[in-house]
Amino acid sequence: DAKTTQPNSMESNEEEPVHLPCNHSTISGTDYIHWYRQLPSQGPEYVIHGLTSNVNNRMASLAIAEDRKSSTLILHRATLRDAAVYYCILRDFSGGSNYKLTFGKGTLLTVNP
């Protein structure tokens, strides 16, 4: 799996937007960009995924650079509940059996009240 690079930690204030960056300069044309997050004492949870176009869902937005070598997860209004480790993961399904998530260390997001 292609590698991603994320900052170790970021800090935000409650009710402000948060932009979590991810670099993936070796991304291939068939790699999807996935984001998961892990709240304290819980298993990871899916946040969002995209291939080429920007994506929005109820949890967040995903902005993908035109060359796809970087992406940004956007939390529009951070809450205390958003404090978690955020993982950016590339997955290639072209072989028909990409079954695993390859986690790095992720970004620890701290949200201040």
Place this chain on the structure above:
Amino acid sequence: ETGVTQSPTHLIKTRGQQVTLRCSSQSGHNTVSWYQQALGQGPQFIFQYYREEENGRGNFPPRFSGLQFPNYSSELNVNALELDDSALYLCASSRGGDVPHEQFFGPGTRLTVL
């Protein structure tokens, strides 16, 4: 819709013992993956089961083995426990047959090996 459940929540074993961890997948899901998460690290893929067959394996020794049952629940067995096996063990379920963008994780089992 019932989520992914795991048992037990916590477990303490001694070196050399064997352990079995259990996972019930989310309703309608036929694929289960197991991950090991050491303290301060991201989860590492152990293996996946799809319709009762192993469908991929990470870089873990053969003393890590698994089973998936006809109801798609799963077990992770670890033999000859070592101190480094102390970790949070997570299982995740997903739908097979289409692109599984989303995996649903359970809360994990915290294993401590003394």
